[in-house]
Amino acid sequence: MKLEDLKKIREKMEKSTNLREGKGRIKAVVGMGTCGIAAGARDVLSALMDEISKRNLSDIVVTQSGCRGLCDVEPIIDVYEEGKQMVTYGNLTPEKTRRIVAEHFVNGSTVTELVISSK
Amino acid sequence: MRDMSLHILDIAENSVRAQATKVDILIDEGEISSFMIKDNGKGMDEETLKNALNPFYTTKTERKKKIGLGLPLLKQNVELCDGKFRIESVPGKGTSVKWTVNTSHIDSLPVGNIEETVWILMTMYENCDFSFTHRAGKKEISIESRELKEALGTDELNDPKVSMIVKDYIKEQENIINNQEAL
Numbered sequence: 001m002k003l004e005d006l007k008k009i010r011e012k013m014e015k016s017t018n019l020r021e022g023k024g025r026i027k028a029v030v031g032m033g034t035c036g037i038a039a040g041a042r043d044v045l046s047a048l049m050d051e052i053s054k055r056n057l058s059d060i061v062v063t064q065s066g067c068r069g070l071c072d073v074e075p076i077i078d079v080y081e082e083g084k085q086m087v088t089y090g091n092l093t094p095e096k097t098r099r100i101v102a103e104h105f106v107n108g109s110t111v112t113e114l115v116i117s118s119k
Numbered sequence: 120m121r122d123m124s125l126h127i128l129d130i131a132e133n134s135v136r137a138q139a140t141k142v143d144i145l146i147d148e149g150e151i152s153s154f155m156i157k158d159n160g161k162g163m164d165e166e167t168l169k170n171a172l173n174p175f176y177t178t179k180t181e182r183k184k185k186i187g188l189g190l191p192l193l194k195q196n197v198e199l200c201d202g203k204f205r206i207e208s209v210p211g212k213g214t215s216v217k218w219t220v221n222t223s224h225i226d227s228l229p230v231g232n233i234e235e236t237v238w239i240l241m242t243m244y245e246n247c248d249f250s251f252t253h254r255a256g257k258k259e260i261s262i263e264s265r266e267l268k269e270a271l272g273t274d275e276l277n278d279p280k281v282s283m284i285v286k287d288y289i290k291e292q293e294n295i296i297n298n299q300e301a302l
Contacts, residue, residue, distance in 0.1 A: 001261060001262060001263055001266050001267075005288070006266060006267075006269075006270040007270075009267065009270045009271060009284060009288055010270045010271065010272070012284050012287075013270070013271045013272065013281070013284060016280045016281075016284065020275070020278045020279070020280075032128070032132060032239075032243075033129075033132070034129050034187075034188050034189045034192070035188075037120070037125050037128055037129045038120055038125070038129075042125065042128060042232075042235055042236065042239060043235075045239060045243070046235055046238075046239070049279050049282050049283070049286075050283075052279040053279035053280055053282070053283045057279070058280075060279070061277070062243075062277055062279065063243065063277065064239075064243045064244075066132065066136065066179070067179075
């Protein structure tokens with residue numbers, strides 16, 4: 001990699017504000033096993049990161065997991081929130097994912113019609 | 120999988136699960152395109168390696184259904200277009216998966232959106248470093264996640280803001296490969 005590129009990247013980083021603090025209020029885990037990827041999980045993860053970044057949400061942690069046996073309803077996102085039940089959203093698309101960010105992460109209400117299971 | 124970039128995302132996940140701390144990804148595009156994913160993970164013994172291409176084999180013990188489709192699907196797609204597929208592994212050293220495709224074959228999969236794949240690998244798998252080299256004709260780009268982490272001053276590239284900086288950079292680099300020379 002070129003030194004000037006790395007320098008540019010460093011400058012961008014210095015300018016960016018509102019970086020994530022601590023472990024976050026919400027943890028969102030996207031299923032990225034073979035089944036998830038084949039069903040479109042990459043686009044879902046991409047939309048999730050994009051929407052969170054656009055909305056400046058600094059208290060959400062996004063990670064990935066392998067296949068967890070829900071292959072038929074992939075792509076899925078598990079949402080862990082302190083003091084609440086874990087919610088699994090399934091059959092996702094980038095559009096549905098952006099809705100989850102707006103309605104669940106920002107406004108705090110579960111998008112019931114997209115929920116596959118909760119426990 | 121619709122294209123090679125999705126296969127690469129899928130196969131590289133195996134490396135991370137095999138406790139690799141470094142994964143090298145290489146794409147060399149041409150009439151015959153070649154691909155490589157090489158890791159320094161725990162590797163496989165002969166028995167496991169033999170089974171790795173069996174779709175009804177997986178080392179994932181938590182699974183009720185014993186299915187592991189990643190490698191078999193890739194091998195099938197490679198062989199459909201007269202390509203060659205090879206996997207080598209040394210226990211304790213690592214595994215490499217290499218394949219070629221004949222790009223003029225009607226069934227050959229396109230490379231696809233490789234920037235998304237590289238971005239997700241580099242930002243979402245915290246404990247593993249990736250290096251990505253992409254060649255096409257005379258052009259070559261190379262991206263190292265370790266260098267990005269150092270430039271950004273953080274190992275947590277999955278922070279949405281940081282992640283977007285990385286994404287922009289990868290996109291910029293990929294544009295160098297994809298931009299056709301002006302006619």
